[in-house]
Amino acid sequence: MKEIIIGANEADKRLDAFLKSYLKEASGGFIYKMLRKKNITLNGKKAEGTEKLKSGDSIKIFFADETLDKFRGRDNNAVSNAAEDDKKAFKTIGNLPIIYEDENILLVNKPAGILTQKADRKDISLNEWLIGYLLSTGEITSESLETYRPSVCNRLDRNTSGLVICAKSLAGARKMTQLIKTREVDKYYRTIVSGRLTDRVSLKGYLYKDEARNKVYIKDQDPGDDRYSYIETEYEPVSYIKDEDLTLLEVKLVTGKPHQIRAHLSSIGHPIIGDAKYDGRKVPGLNYQLLHSYRLVFPKDLEPPFEMIAGKEFTAELPELFEKIVK
Incomplete structure (x- = not known):
């Protein structure tokens, strides 16, 4: 029984x-x-x-x-092994900075180099880290995973660092997915690009992803091709690094498509430093795009059990390498 x-x-x-x-x-x-x-x-x-x-x-x-x-349709050994893999992922990745946590959601500052979700069966990702973390705190059990698995709600590229929204409960997953889909959560990034930008600008365009090459292409005008999706990216200069001809930007992701910020900035001639895929400048000690999910702002009209985050703003500290390059 x-x-x-x-x-x-x-x-x-x-x-x-x-x-x-x-x-x-x-x-x-x-x-x-x-x-x-x-x-x-x-x-x-x-x-x-x-x-x-x-x-x-x-x-x-x-x-x-x-x-x-x-x-x-299950194998007891497979279920047990999955939980052990989650615990191992938590130990392998180690403690990550948790920016906020309640019974439904968790906001974590993901370092560059960690996948948000598995790309291959053998991968270790933030998803497994999350479950391993919750198993370690006793908030969930191997048995509870049979009916619900906590998961990340928004994806970042492997080498993009910063805030990731994780759902601990089904209620959290449903609410966060809804807020992201309806664009009610404002997502801001920090990055450094080549050249000087002086004005706050809203970029609009159309994006197509070539899955085989894992690269996206952008057009300013609607190409009349169903493969292209409308995108919108806002940016505002924070400071200008004159000696290096670099601009520190805060970027608001209005729509959320793969590689959107990277390709959109490159398309206007200001690629992100370190981003070889989109013509970014090489910088000593940096071998990936310098892009950080810096700030999240939640809407004010959230009802229980999400009233604790209503209207709140959360920020994730810049990585040490990012700070070093800025200075």
Whole structure:
């Protein structure tokens, strides 16, 4: 027999929807049959499947272990190994600066060189670090990962550093995804570009990504090609480094497309230093684009349980190398 205690991440789901997700190899007809025969119960009673789950509810599944594993489509060793991999990722990457944390979200300052999400099965990314961190604090367990896996909500390139929004709960994931999609979270970056820029400017254009080359191309006018997406990037000069003919910029990412800031600035003749892919100037000791997700500003009208971040601004300290180049 398997008992599942419903937590906040499963609450408000229909029982049948939860069971179809949990027993992913079982048909809907089989699940309803098991409910009718009381081989699956809710709070010790027969259930129809249409019930809305509440935190603390008890679901009992009266299957043999082998049968349960078959309908879950899982390998116990694989599940255990995944949790161990998450713990190993946390130890490998180590402690990262956490800028803010509550029961639903976590904001972390990601160093350059770390993937936000896996590109390959063997990769270690911030996603695995997050789960390993939460396992280490006891906020989640290997068993809770069977029904919900915390994850990052916004992606940064491997060598772009700075603020990443992570969802610890399903509620956090849904809310942050919504805010990012509707552009209600203002995202600001710091970078250094070649040449002198003196005015605050809003750049508009159209971007196409060549997946095979992992490179994007930008046109000023709509090319009438469905492969191109509209983009908008705002920038404001912070300071000018006269001796090196470099400008420190704060960039607001209005739309969020791959390599958008890097390619957009390069397209106007002011590439980011160190960014070889987009014609950036070589700088001793720097072998990647100097781009840092510096500041996040949340909207003011957030309701519980997100009132603690309503209208708040969070910043991530610049990396040491960035500070050194600025000075």
